Amino acid sequence: MLGITQSVVVNGNGEEGAKWHLNCLTLVIGKPQMRRVSKLIAVAIILAAWIPRTVVASQAQSSQAKRAEQKKRTASASLTGCVDQQEGQYVLVDDRDLKVVATLQAEGFPEEGFAKHVGQKVTIRGTNNPEGTRAIFKVRSIETVAETCSPQAAPEGKK
Numbered sequence: 206m207l208g209i210t211q212s213v214v215v216n217g218n219g220e221e222g223a224k225w226h227l228n229c230l231t232l233v234i235g236k237p238q239m240r241r242v243s244k245l246i247a248v249a250i251i252l253a254a255w256i257p258r259t260v261v262a263s264q265a266q267s268s269q270a271k272r273a274e275q276k277k278r279t280a281s282a283s284l285t286g287c288v289d290q291q292e293g294q295y296v297l298v299d300d301r302d303l304k305v306v307a308t309l310q311a312e313g314f315p316e317e318g319f320a321k322h323v324g325q326k327v328t329i330r331g332t333n334n335p336e337g338t339r340a341i342f343k344v345r346s347i348e349t350v351a352e353t354c355s356p357q358a359a360p361e362g363k364k
Contacts, residue, residue, distance in 0.1 A: 283330045284342060287354030288322040295319035297342065300326055300354055307333065307342040318347070326351040 286297040286306050295309040295316065311318055312331060331345040 281330070282333045282342075283328055284333075285326070285328045285350060287324070287326050288319055288347075290319075290323055295323075297327075297329060298354075305339065307340040310341055310343045312343040312345050319344075322347055322349065324354055325349050326354045 284297055284306060285300075287300050287303070288309070289296050289298050289303075289305075291305070297306045297309055298304060299306055309319055309329070310316070326349075328348045328350055329342065329344045329346070330348075331343045334341045334343065
């Protein structure tokens with residue numbers, strides 16, 4: 206072990222170089238406490254860079270789960286009923302009791318495309334959005350089932 210008064214050769218190739226007093230050498234190399242502080246700062250910087258990435262990743266997973274749930278709710282579907290116009294909107298009504306099943310919104314064609322189907326029994330295909338007081342059905346295609354639409358009589362035995 207070196208004493209405080211001993212000198213130390215500092216050049217790395219073993220040749221005689223500058224001689225430093227042990228206290229001066231400690232100042233040049235660094236004190237042990239400074240090394241610990243430097244390590245703590247390095248760990249803090251790494252954590253500071255890692256934590257926001259983890260939070261962002263969990264938020265991305267959460268938003269993906271919400272989108273998947275919404276996609277399930279608005280999955281492709283088909284409905285059969287009669288097209289009618291009420292309060293300036295096109296609606297699909299049940300052909301048995303003529304109650305409104307859904308409000309129709311055109312997707313990929315103009316809203317006026319429903320006009321030629323008013324009074325007809327149709328099958329519509331698209332996506333259903335059940336939120337709100339009345340379901341909104343985004344229609345991608347319409348197929349005419351019958352030229353007219355009237356309430357069907359209840360099957361015999363059922364009244």
